[in-house]
Amino acid sequence: MKAFALVSPGNFGWTEIPDDPPPGPDEVVVRPTACGICASDVHYWLHGRIGTQVIENYPFVLGHECAGVVVELGEGVTNVTVGQRVAVEPAIPCGRCAPCTEGRQNICPNVRFLATPPYHGALRQSILIPAGNVEPIPESVSFETAALCEPFGVGIHAARLADVSPDETVAIFGAGAIGLSTAMAARIRGAARIILVEPIKERRSLAEAMGFETIPIDPDPVERIRQMTDGGVHTAFEAAGDLRAMSWVTAAPRLGGKSVIIGIPTEDTVPLDIHRVRRAELTIYNSRRSNRTLPEALHLLDGPAADIARMCTHRFPVSEAGRAFGTVSRREDGVVRAMLMFD
Ligand SMILES: [Zn+2]
Ligand SMILES: [Zn+2]
16 A cells, blocks of 8 residues: 655655555554644654664654544444544554553553554554544544544543642643643643643743643743742643753652653653652652543543644645654744644
8 A cells, every 4th residue: 555654764755565454353444534743753753763662664654643534344343334534542552461451551562553663653545453443533523633632642641640630730841732732631630720831932822822821941940830839839741852841840849749751752861850859759650652541532622622623733735744744843833733634
């Protein structure tokens, strides 16, 4: 089949990849219609790897935040019909390992995840996937908004993992798609005050339009947060994937507070102010992707989280993926989520 793939490190092009087999029992074939560009896709595009996950074989197909139309059903599929609009859950966990049986499929060591080597992503004519990985899209929700369910699910999972509770104060470093998604999830959980820290003016404007407080990164955002919240927030989230945010996330919580790391840094190790962390007896969470959040994300998008649709700031035809990736990697033009649209 045709795919729009990385044909060599850093270079996109149309290419042929082997066809999938016909759908087996409880599998469906989805024709993608919209696919968001995630920071993880940009890491693979620029570096060919994220930590120890390395693209060994080219061409390699990126994209895991996708929605589309069901075009074929395997035997026994009852949750969707041919022609149905669906959002796609990109993680296919093994279902048998200890984390899977403990309900933590997102840390399954055997997981197959779209666009994580060696598994191709969504920028191709069709995707063969278990029927349990697709969820019908409500009529009022567009394909590109439905594709935002994946990053929104990451925010829902992070807020749930840290058990953000009503009346908590929250700071989030980074107002990209993951930061805004986390802010929305924290609001839905009842957080009293949500402050996003973000250097890019357009992103702060979007966060404010969605009803959140924002501050820039200069002067010292931690000092500012402490003043605004009487000594620090209950919970701080790192959603930028950069080293400064990694240090701020353990500096911003109040004594006994919580720090949550969501972002993916380019570096393999990051500094930790251990004396601050131990004196304040902080709880540090690492939040990994999302855990079966797709139905909830779609449901919320059709109601209290409808503003998530505003994160889709740019649309490009798939054939212009190279230009789209450039815009995203340079964080140009106020981009939050750029969506690749199929004809
Ligand atoms: Zn993503
Ligand atoms: Zn597993």
